[in-house]
Amino acid sequence: MDKNVKVCVSGGAGYLASFLVKQLLERGYTVHATLRTLGDASKVGLLQGLQLHHQAGSRLKLFEADIYRAHEFGAAIEGCEFVVHMATPLQHYAHNSQYKNTSEAAMGGVKIIMESCMRSNTVKKLIYTASVVAASPLQEDGSGYKDFMDETCWTPLNLSYEIISDYVNSKTVAEKEVLSYNGKGIEVVSLACGLVGGDTIQSSMAESMGVLISQATNDGSRYKVLRVLEDLLAKVPIAHIQDVTEAHIFSMENSHINGRFLCASAFLKSVDIASLIQKCPQNISIPNEFIEDTRRETSWGSRKLEDLGFQFKCDAEKIIEDSLLCAKRLGNII
Structure with missing residues (x-):
């Protein structure tokens, strides 16, 4: 692909987005x-620092745009061949809002952004950063799990998921909405990403990585989120930020890639994550209350990305070890 092309990345200073922006600038994209x-x-300083470090010159342009004012994305999308939609509302801003919750805001934002893409006459493909929370293998009545987790799984919206219900609902309805546009004048890829760790260019640890290594940091509130994820998904799909970034670029650079893909290189019980943490050179001990074996046997059934030529470079051991090293660098682990 000719690298002299423009890519719009929404939510550009976020954990995943800032890492993607860095990689795109390194490869010569605008x-x-x-x-x-x-x-x-x-946030502005973080991105401008990337511009200076990679001598990107005018190849990085910053735009102000908010999901709650999604028409603002039009200016950023104009002239781009690809749009990577990563921005998502994590809490609801009710003041002067036409939306009643984050689900409505996320879905409304998708509609307006997709319309901006189609009006642009330049956008070839939109890549949506989805979440595996929308791909639960739970049975519709919540009575148990399917034998495997793959792209055919959709999270039942008639059930409650404790502290992450709003996030689960918003990511599920937004992903369904974005996929409904596939083939209607634009190609759409949805990458439902697992719990991401491994590294960051931000100055603090991202929530995703904090949840992933919560057993190592003895963080009770984040460990509760890990266990809720495990109950939602039977086990916990995890991925390295380098692989997640490469999956986005792979989806962008290969015209034959479209549709829904799960993006994770390992599918583990939380007790397995604890075991990997304890095997790392940092000699971390984990209290017994952070080690609970569900004994679930649901399998990972997704190979769609690999079957189309993508290769995950980082296994579970690499994800956990790099996350612990990152946490130590940031001061979260002494």
């Missing part, structure tokens, strides 16, 4: 990155 506000000096 990036239109959106931020909720250009008045946030730390």
Whole structure:
């Protein structure tokens, strides 16, 4: 592919997005990155630092755009061949909002962004950063799990998922909405990513990585999220940020890739994650209350990405070890 092309990345200073922006600039792409506000000096500084480090010159342009004012994304999308939609509302802003919750906001944002893509006459493909929370293998009545987890699994919306219900619902309805546009004048790829760890270019540890290694940091609130994820998904799909970034670029650079894909290189019980943590050189001991074996045997059934030529480079051991090293660098592990 000719690298002299423009890519719009929404939510550009986020954990995954900032890492993707870095990789795109390294490969010579022009990036239109959106931020909720250009008045946030730390987020603007993070992205401008990438521009200077990679001598990107004018190849990085920052735009102000908010999911709750999704028409603002039009300016960032204009002239781009690809759009990577990563921005998602994590909490609801009810003040002066036409939406009643994050699900409505996420779905409404998708509709407006897709319409902007189609009006642009330049966008060939949109890659949506989805989440495996939308792909639960739970039976519709919540009575048990299917034998495997793959792209045919959709999270039942008639059930409650404790502390992450709003996030689960918003990511599920938004992913279904974005996939409904596939083939209607634009190609769509949805990458339902597992719990991501491994590294960050941000100055603090991302929530995803914090949940992944919560047993190592003795973080009770994040460990509760890990266990809720395990109950939702039978086990916990995990991925390295390098693989997740490469999957986005792979989806962008290969015209034959479209549709829904699960993106994770390992599918583990939380007790298995604890075991991997304890095997790492950091000599971390985990209290017994952070080690619970569900004894579930649901299998990972997704190979769609690999069958189309993608290769995951980082296994579970690499994901956990790099996450612990990153946490130590950031001061989360002494």
